[in-house]
Amino acid sequence: MDKILSHVELSTATDGKRFQDLIEEAILSKQVKRLKRFKPTTTDAAHAKRLKKEKQEAAEAEEAEEEKKREEANDPEDSLKQLIMARQKSRQEHMDSIINSIAERSKGPKRKRRPEMNEPSEEEFQKIQQKISKKKK
Structure with missing residues (x-):
């Protein structure tokens, strides 16, 4: 049973009873033959031993993680x-x-341009031209 639990991904010792029931069904329906090594690994004592070992490993892992955090802090x-x-x-x-x-x-205002000059109206233009032409004469 230990090998089965180690090969099935994400299985824990608590899954042992469930796997045992599935395997017993398969043995009774003669899909799988019973092996001598299967019987001693499915007893209540073996199951309790697996649970105890798993809890101990979990506690050790937690302790190691806390130690690592303390070391990282220092x-x-x-x-x-x-x-x-x-x-x-x-x-x-x-x-x-x-x-x-x-x-x-670069987005700001670019060079200042000269203000646009207002063009004189047609009448003003004519008056200016007359003044210039008088000065030439």
Whole structure:
């Protein structure tokens, strides 16, 4: 039963009884023959032993994870990594502000143009031409 539980993905010791029932059905319907090694692995004691072992492994894994977290919190390399990341972020923000200011300047008003001169009306134009022609004579 231990081999079955280790080969079936995501199975746990609590699945042992369910797998045992399925295998017993298959044996009774003569789809599978009974092996001598199957009987001792399906007893209540064997099932309890698997559950106890699984709980112990889970507790060890939790303890190892907590230890790793404590080590990471005290790790000087981690603080150095955080300093480097913060510096990179500030540099990136600085470059972004430079790029934005350049973009703002290029969008801003271009060179000032001369104000458009109002053309004189036809009457005014005629008067000006007469003055000029009088001065030439």
